[in-house]
Amino acid sequence: MTEASGFALSSTLGLTLVVLFGLAWVLFGWYLGRANKTHEDFALAGRNVGFALASATAMATWVTSNTTLVAPQLTYQFGVWGMVGYSFAALGLILFAPLAARIKRLMPNGYTSGDFVRLRYGQSAWWAFILISVVYAFGWLISLGMAGGILLEALSGLDYHIGMTAILIICVGYTLFGGLRAVIATDFIQALIIILGVVLIAWFLIDTVSLETIHSEVQDNHPQLLDLLFPAAIMFLFNNIFFGLGEIFHSNVWWSRALAFKGSVAFKAYLLGGVLWLPIPIVTGFIALAAPQLGIFPPSADMVGPMVAAEVLGKIGAVVVFIVVFSALASSLDSLLAATSDLVTRDIYHKKLKPDAGDKHLLRFNRYSILGLGILTWLFCLPKIATLGALLNFAGAFVASTIFPIVLGLYNRRLSGRYAALAMTLGTLSGLAGYFVVGFYVAALVSCSVSALICGLGLLLSKHKFDWQQLNEQEEHSA
């Protein structure tokens, strides 16, 4: 630590970085937003995003507080399986690639994942799905807002509430001005910043401490972290795979991108994004294994990554960590704000409350939704309610129940709405039971298994034959 206060950066420098980055992103968002003429431009970037931006946004959005703060936290708790397990979340992006291509083909005029569930399964499944989506979106939004506050506090001693408020204001600002176009363009730059920063920190850590020293220290004093048969860690590995699949397969963050990418881009962009993401949690995670060697015992496990980097690289390291985590948080927060506001605007407001709303009206409402979501998130973030990992894994019980209903809904005509609704509801309830009775590391696993069982039963018993044409809903806008 370089400052006399015991923090790597002074509060003034931390706040200056936030203000500079904030201004840059908001101005860039405003500049890009000038091209948005319709609601479709704002929500789906005109459905015309090219391969480079598409791949970068897939990768950058998936690099979140999970990867930069929680991957080191889980490595610190579960050792090698913690970081390897985290990297397996790349499977979500890779396996979503064919789904994205099919979504684009089946729903050329679609807007959201909610559109798909409503048209494919009907009302009861839609309600279950929207509830899951809202719980997940808020869980993620809150964890990202909290991560902003934790980061600033860990690195500069700035009050948690100031950091959390700052990152929310910045992301709401540029998403409000630029819509999905701004989100995707900033993601490209943020992706480059994240990768270069992570590589720089890892390189300096290896150069300073060496992999041999880290390994021997862990082997002598914390051998369970290198244990390949660590039971809870193996359970975590499988749980994380299903959690990642559930997160991506159901969330409108990924559906809206699939619908926004140019015709043939969706498949290859998700595939490349996943492959580029795969090694990142291992690079960020192994940093945590150096903590005992450096005499770092963080007050909260999710601070371990930033604290190690700041210790090894001093002030410059702290600035790099700060910029990397800030970019990672922003690249996910903006995506989530945009995608959730699309769900609120399209699925709830337009389809349920105001079916005759015109294009300009929807565009205005979408902006209000972003603002409203930002304020709600801020209110939920005010009390620091849980560690980031615990909060995210709670959401695993919800999202893993959607994996089979989504995949079967896209590829199989026979699964009916009744079974899909039942699979999502009972899957979620069982996952929550697993979370409270056994532990967070089984929530997604239990939820997905129960949901799969009900879907299997549905396929056996159902005589339903869905007509794919029903997914191609035509739009009627009054003005």
Added chain:
Amino acid sequence: MTMGLTAFSTLVLVCLVLTACAPVILIGLWLKDFISKQIW
């Protein structure tokens, strides 16, 4: 069964090299899209 030094070092170094390649790939793709006017 614990992970040995060689396996640990190889895992970390391979992942570090792969991560370092990502910006080159992304910038290359962006240039290709920019030249062919396919960014948006």
